Amino acid sequence: MNTLKKQLTPAVIAVTIAFGVASLVLIFSGHNPLTAYRAMWKNFATLDGLVTSVNVGARYYVAAMAVAIGFKMNLFNIGVNGQYQIAAMFAAVVGAAVKLPAPLHVALTLLVAVAVGAAWASIAALLKVTRNVNEVVATIMLNGVASSVIAYLMQSQWTKFRDPSRPEYGSTRAIPKSGQLPVFNIGNTQLQSYVILAILLGIGFYMLIYRTRFGYELRATGRNPSAAKSAGIDPKRMVLITMLLSGGTAGLIGIGILLSSNDQLAYGDRFPGLLGFTGIGIALLGRNHPGGVAAASFIWAALDQGARGLVTVNISGEIAVILQGALLFIAVIVYAVWERKSMAAVIKDAATRTAAARAESGQA
Amino acid sequence: MKRFPGVVANDGVNLRVRSGTIHAIVGENGAGKSTLMKTLYGAHQADEGTITVNGTVVNFRSPKEAIAHGIGMVFQHFMLADNLTVWENVVLGNEPGNAFNLSTKSARKRILELTQQYGLDVDPDATVGDLGVGERQRVEILKVLYRGAKILILDEPTAVLVPQEVEELFASLRELVAQGATIVFISHKLLEVLSVADAITVIRAGKTVAEVDDPSTVTARDLAELMVGSELPNPATSGSTVRDKVLLEIINLDVPDLVAGVKKLALHNVALKVRAGEIVGIAGVEGNGQPELLEALLGLRPVTRGTVTYQGNDITKMSTRDRRQAGIGYVPEDRQRDGLVLDFPLWENAALGHQRSVPFSKGSWMDPAGARSFTQRVIDQFDVRTPGTDVAAIALSGGNQQKLIIGREMLTNPKMLVAAHPTRGIDVGAQAAVWDSMRDARAKGLGILLISADLEELIGLSDRLLVLFHGEIVAELDPQKVNSAELGSYMTGAKSALETV
Numbered sequence: 001m002n003t004l005k006k007q008l009t010p011a012v013i014a015v016t017i018a019f020g021v022a023s024l025v026l027i028f029s030g031h032n033p034l035t036a037y038r039a040m041w042k043n044f045a046t047l048d049g050l051v052t053s054v055n056v057g058a059r060y061y062v063a064a065m066a067v068a069i070g071f072k073m074n075l076f077n078i079g080v081n082g083q084y085q086i087a088a089m090f091a092a093v094v095g096a097a098v099k100l101p102a103p104l105h106v107a108l109t110l111l112v113a114v115a116v117g118a119a120w121a122s123i124a125a126l127l128k129v130t131r132n133v134n135e136v137v138a139t140i141m142l143n144g145v146a147s148s149v150i151a152y153l154m155q156s157q158w159t160k161f162r163d164p165s166r167p168e169y170g171s172t173r174a175i176p177k178s179g180q181l182p183v184f185n186i187g188n189t190q191l192q193s194y195v196i197l198a199i200l201l202g203i204g205f206y207m208l209i210y211r212t213r214f215g216y217e218l219r220a221t222g223r224n225p226s227a228a229k230s231a232g233i234d235p236k237r238m239v240l241i242t243m244l245l246s247g248g249t250a251g252l253i254g255i256g257i258l259l260s261s262n263d264q265l266a267y268g269d270r271f272p273g274l275l276g277f278t279g280i281g282i283a284l285l286g287r288n289h290p291g292g293v294a295a296a297s298f299i300w301a302a303l304d305q306g307a308r309g310l311v312t313v314n315i316s317g318e319i320a321v322i323l324q325g326a327l328l329f330i331a332v333i334v335y336a337v338w339e340r341k342s343m344a345a346v347i348k349d350a351a352t353r354t355a356a357a358r359a360e361s362g363q364a
Numbered sequence: 365m366k367r368f369p370g371v372v373a374n375d376g377v378n379l380r381v382r383s384g385t386i387h388a389i390v391g392e393n394g395a396g397k398s399t400l401m402k403t404l405y406g407a408h409q410a411d412e413g414t415i416t417v418n419g420t421v422v423n424f425r426s427p428k429e430a431i432a433h434g435i436g437m438v439f440q441h442f443m444l445a446d447n448l449t450v451w452e453n454v455v456l457g458n459e460p461g462n463a464f465n466l467s468t469k470s471a472r473k474r475i476l477e478l479t480q481q482y483g484l485d486v487d488p489d490a491t492v493g494d495l496g497v498g499e500r501q502r503v504e505i506l507k508v509l510y511r512g513a514k515i516l517i518l519d520e521p522t523a524v525l526v527p528q529e530v531e532e533l534f535a536s537l538r539e540l541v542a543q544g545a546t547i548v549f550i551s552h553k554l555l556e557v558l559s560v561a562d563a564i565t566v567i568r569a570g571k572t573v574a575e576v577d578d579p580s581t582v583t584a585r586d587l588a589e590l591m592v593g594s595e596l597p598n599p600a601t602s603g604s605t606v607r608d609k610v611l612l613e614i615i616n617l618d619v620p621d622l623v624a625g626v627k628k629l630a631l632h633n634v635a636l637k638v639r640a641g642e643i644v645g646i647a648g649v650e651g652n653g654q655p656e657l658l659e660a661l662l663g664l665r666p667v668t669r670g671t672v673t674y675q676g677n678d679i680t681k682m683s684t685r686d687r688r689q690a691g692i693g694y695v696p697e698d699r700q701r702d703g704l705v706l707d708f709p710l711w712e713n714a715a716l717g718h719q720r721s722v723p724f725s726k727g728s729w730m731d732p733a734g735a736r737s738f739t740q741r742v743i744d745q746f747d748v749r750t751p752g753t754d755v756a757a758i759a760l761s762g763g764n765q766q767k768l769i770i771g772r773e774m775l776t777n778p779k780m781l782v783a784a785h786p787t788r789g790i791d792v793g794a795q796a797a798v799w800d801s802m803r804d805a806r807a808k809g810l811g812i813l814l815i816s817a818d819l820e821e822l823i824g825l826s827d828r829l830l831v832l833f834h835g836e837i838v839a840e841l842d843p844q845k846v847n848s849a850e851l852g853s854y855m856t857g858a859k860s861a862l863e864t865v
Binding site: 211212213214215217218219220223225226227228229230231232233234343346347349350351353354 | 662668683685686687688689694696701702703704705706707708712715716717718719720725728729730732749750751752755756758759819
């Protein structure tokens with residue numbers, strides 16, 4: 001389809017240029033780019049590599065969608081990072097503390113994660129709505145506050161949240177079987193059912209943003225706040241709801257790691273700490289569209305997976321990080337140029353088609 | 365006399381400007397005035413034809429080359445830095461001295477010379493932020509003169525001026541011409557053109573349709589018909605359809621001016637009534653509180669005193685959404701800022717402001733099919749020139765965007781319409797369609813509060829006229845009895861007795 005091609009072309013251009021940049025870096029550091037890419041591909045294109053990429057991609061996807069929903073109305077929730085961590089900690093504590101039948105146990109843990117993420121985001125939202133505090137500043141600072149709160153609650157002498165049986169590193173207690181998400185065994189690896197949750201979330205967001213009246217109001221506010229206000233859309237209400245949605249989604253980022261048996265089943269020092277920031281990059285790469293973000297998440301996770309293969313050919317795994325960084329940087333530029341060009345094309349096309357229609361109807 | 369024949373041929377436009385004259389170019393919006401100007405100024409290149417300056421054929425590839433040939437442009441929208449002084453603004457981008465030393469003295473001296481030579485009354489050391497609109501315009505003219513322009517192109521220079529300032533501008537223009545400059549003056553205000561121009565070129569649909577060497581031989585009506593190419597539509601309403609029912613009532617309304625740090629009222633003690641089936645026109649020079657009145661009525665701007673009653677209910681504290689749901693239609697003054705989301709397709713723009721009603725949404729879900737068929741009706745009835753309902757609004761010309769907004773508001777069956785400049789920038793055929801739809805809706809009981817800079821439209825459509833001056837209503841007039849000149853004197857504050865009709 002023509003529109004799909006239009007959407008994909010800039011992404012393909014960006015990926016190509018990014019690989020070019022990474023190749024140059026490899027050549028300058030004395031490596032053969034083809035060797036590197038072959039090693040990456042070999043590590044990725046196995047059953048295990050694919051499943052891991054999907055599992056990791058799913059959490060990237062949720063992180064990026066949390067960011068994207070804010071971006072859709074020009075709201076920059078930089079605090080996804082703090083929101084998902086504090087949500088994961090509380091979800092882990094509650095999940096380990098209660099005894100419930102399996103589906104209820106999982107549901108309660110998810111609910112806690114969403115509620116805590118949304119609550120943490122609501123601080124920045126309320127500051128913006130009532131005191132006009134810029135949400136970028138507020139959420140960045142709340143990231144720091146979240147880290148401090150977590151460090152305080154998990155301190156070693158206090159065992160309310162911390163598991164005393166694992167003194168070697170800080171961690172909450174492990175979540176029992178009834179609180180875990182099911183996994184599907186494929187060969188020797190496990191596909192997390194969290195992936196289904198991420199897919200459902202993506203479909204839900206697509207419907208919400210592009211099909212519902214709320215989504216329409218959200219997009220209108222993002223594109224032209226002044227016109228949206230004239231149309232009776234209350235900007236404060238939109239900020240509040242969008243921020244809660246974003247924070248609630250952020251709460252789900254850590255759930256796959258927390259509740260899937262092959263992963264950690266607890267929140268602690270080894271819990272990934274930068275998924276929120278990765279999500280910002282992936283949201284940009286996927287142009288905040290549920291489909292685009294899905295592709296970007298998978299590519300990002302695949303590069304992660306491929307990077308682990310670089311050791312086998314004595315190349316630093318950091319080359320994958322360079323690749324990711326270059327990709328993001330170039331994508332932003334390519335998209336901006338592409339957008340301007342295609343907008344000009346749209347205007348020109350409309351003008352010629354209008355003229356053609358007028359000529360046909362006999363008007364001069 | 366040095367003769368300077370300038371010929372522009374672009375899509376059949378011929379323009380011949382004698383040196384030392386004020387030459388007006390008149391034409392409707394979209395007739396090609398701007399394209400012509402941009403070509404003259406080097407912002408566009410002509411595909412065909414030639415431009416000749418002082419006998420030499422030129423081909424400007426950029427405004428820089430145009431200015432090198434002595435052609436300078438004064439834009440309608442000023443491009444001045446408010447925090448700099450007049451002389452700093454004038455030299456900006458063309459500073460005398462070197463990178464480390466701005467030679468202040470020579471710059472100031474040259475500017476003083478220019479102001480004296482051309483009789484442009486402006487203090488070089490004043491801060492631009494403190495200047496009025498007329499003075500800012502003189503600074504713009506100075507900028508162009510400073511760069512050595514001998515031929516000045518002015519794009520609708522009177523659009524932003526009050527009548528006294530227009531007189532001052534015309535005096536300056538005559539002085540400039542007396543000093544050897546040549547002025548190309550673009551306007552669609554025909555009376556002004558007739559009062560100042562030495563020659564007039566009328567363009568329509570990208571072609572020159574008339575060249576008038578002696579303006580005293582034509583009337584404004586002649587020019588208008590040349591511009592339009594047909595009989596002019598008439599805004600006049602016939603017969604009264606005013607009902608007894610008061611739709612909208614404003615009592616003692618105070619609205620603050622939202623400019624930061626300024627504690628003054630944009631509107632003071634405004635009171636008015638609009639009955640069902642009545643069009644109440646608000647006359648006033650731009651900047652006397654018109655947009656503030658509309659925004660206060662829509663709930664977009666806080667009100668510090670007074671009440672607004674709609675259909676018998678106090679809506680002073682009601683949200684914008686509830687007001688619009690209650691049937692108040694809105695045609696904002698700035699269509700791109702307040703009326704459209706430019707990169708949304710037309711059907712999504714047609715839903716804007718009505719997104720909570722059928723046919724635009726069903727419950728919580730948008731209804732694209734319903735919205736598209738509604739948009740198609742707007743396109744058909746208001747002659748919106750577009751390839752379809754899925755085109756982004758940004759692809760439409762300004763006039764067609766305006767038609768989309770008017771159509772959207774009129775076809776959603778409002779009970780009350782609050783409209784600013786409903787026909788601004790749209791062609792005559794569509795203007796007639798807009799007026800017809802307003803008259804029809806009025807006959808069916810629609811109340812309209814109309815703001816317009818087009819006095820003919822205002823007098824023709826309105827059942828009652830109120831004059832807004834410095835945020836207060838200073839006169840209530842009967843449009844049947846008032847003429848433009850008299851209305852003008854109220855609008856400028858020359859006359860201000862509140863007369864009852």
